[in-house]
Amino acid sequence: MQTCDFLVIGGGVIGLSIAREIRKRRTDARVLLIEKEPSCGAHASGRNSGVLHAGFYYSPDSLKAKFTRLGNERLTTYCEEKHIPLNKCGKLVVAKDAADLPSLDELLRRGHANGIELQAITETEAKSIEPRVKTYQRALFSPRTSTVSPLQVVNAMQQDAVREGIHIQCGTAYRGRDNGNVRTNRGSIDAGYVVNSAGLYADKIAMDYGFSEKYRILPFKGLYLYSDEPSGSIRTNIYPVPDLRNPFLGVHFTITADGKAKIGPTAIPALWRENYEGLGNAPCRSKARRSTGTENRRSIF
Numbered sequence: 001m002q003t004c005d006f007l008v009i010g011g012g013v014i015g016l017s018i019a020r021e022i023r024k025r026r027t028d029a030r031v032l033l034i035e036k037e038p039s040c041g042a043h044a045s046g047r048n049s050g051v052l053h054a055g056f057y058y059s060p061d062s063l064k065a066k067f068t069r070l071g072n073e074r075l076t077t078y079c080e081e082k083h084i085p086l087n088k089c090g091k092l093v094v095a096k097d098a099a100d101l102p103s104l105d106e107l108l109r110r111g112h113a114n115g116i117e118l119q120a121i122t123e124t125e126a127k128s129i130e131p132r133v134k135t136y137q138r139a140l141f142s143p144r145t146s147t148v149s150p151l152q153v154v155n156a157m158q159q160d161a162v163r164e165g166i167h168i169q170c171g172t173a174y175r176g177r178d179n180g181n182v183r184t185n186r187g188s189i190d191a192g193y194v195v196n197s198a199g200l201y202a203d204k205i206a207m208d209y210g211f212s213e214k215y216r217i218l219p220f221k222g223l224y225l226y227s228d229e230p231s232g233s234i235r236t237n238i239y240p241v242p243d244l245r246n247p248f249l250g251v252h253f254t255i256t257a258d259g260k261a262k263i264g265p266t267a268i269p270a271l272w273r274e275n276y277e278g279l280g281n282a283p284c285r286s287k288a289r290r291s292t293g294t295e296n297r298r299s300i301f
């Protein structure tokens with residue numbers, strides 16, 4: 001039986017961040033993080049668009065708006081301190097027709113209310129930022145949006161966590177509760193507090209503790225298509241005006257940290273949680289990276 005003061009379940013960016021914050025506030029606490037995969041960041045945290053969003057999508061009174069703005073500032077500083085390459089290429093939000101303009105204006109209003117640097121620009125100005133971009137009449141430019149390799153961020157956080165005295169145990173899956181202890185595939189853990197940061201399985205763990213009874217996670221997956229054009233051929237991230245009623249940003253062009261363009265993600269219902277390929281599955285990192293993009297690299301313009 002292992003014992004700890006805090007047990008963090010899940011080694012994604014959220015679990016690692018919470019574990020480090022606990023350790024910072026309670027330097028004497030024994031903090032144990034368990035991750036079911038052989039390494040941290042094997043799921044959403046290691047396979048996303050890698051965008052450090054500026055924070056102008058969310059309504060000003062929301063925590064999302066506050067956390068996105070603060071997160072952008074702090075992650076930028078963190079990446080710079082750790083020498084993790086950041087592509088500070090900014091982001092254009094473009095309108096496809098007149099119907100998009102009210103939402104474009106709403107994004108501008110939210111950006112200003114959230115204290116985010118955001119520029120309303122003409123089509124000509126947009127073309128001076130990225131010559132191949134098309135927009136209807138006007139666009140927004142966010143200079144604070146940048147991109148990073150999400151796996152590099154997770155790896156750096158994992159190394160920091162270990163250095164700070166957090167015990168990280170990969171290959172250890174939460175299986176349930178037993179007489180007040182946590183049951184895993186590698187024995188039981190007697191934990192003072194349990195932190196549930198298990199991503200796509202967070203709802204199931206929450207239910208074991210009497211929360212989230214009315215909620216179920218509906219898995220969606222996003223596919224990316226990579227361009228075979230050389231690095232730097234597109235200068236900035238390009239996003240459509242989103243439908244603000246939905247939680248999706250719309251299919252966008254992302255410029256990766258090394259300057260390559262990819263388009264995506266789609267948002268399609270997945271057959272099950274962590275379902276990245278057709279009827280197969282790809283729990284390990286190397287396969288995961290293939291499944292979120294496509295092997296068939298071709299021109300996407």
Ligand SMILES: Cc1cc2nc3c(=O)[nH]c(=O)nc-3n(C[C@H](O)[C@H](O)[C@H](O)COP(=O)(O)OP(=O)(O)OC[C@H]3O[C@@H](n4cnc5c(N)ncnc54)[C@H](O)[C@@H]3O)c2cc1C
Nearest residue numbers: 010012013014036044045048049050051173174198199222
């Ligand atoms: C297609 C896509 C693109 C995105 N793009 C961006 C972006 O550009 N910028 C941005 O900021 N955000 C983006 N996001 C969102 C971002 O990826 C997530 O908000 C973030 O990764 C969530 O982190 P997490 O730690 O909560 O979850 P995860 O990264 O899923 O971590 C949860 C961990 O818990 C582990 N776990 C699960 N069950 C158990 C168990 N029973 N026992 C032990 N461990 C368990 C899992 O293996 C996993 O490692 C994107 C998301 C998607 C899907």
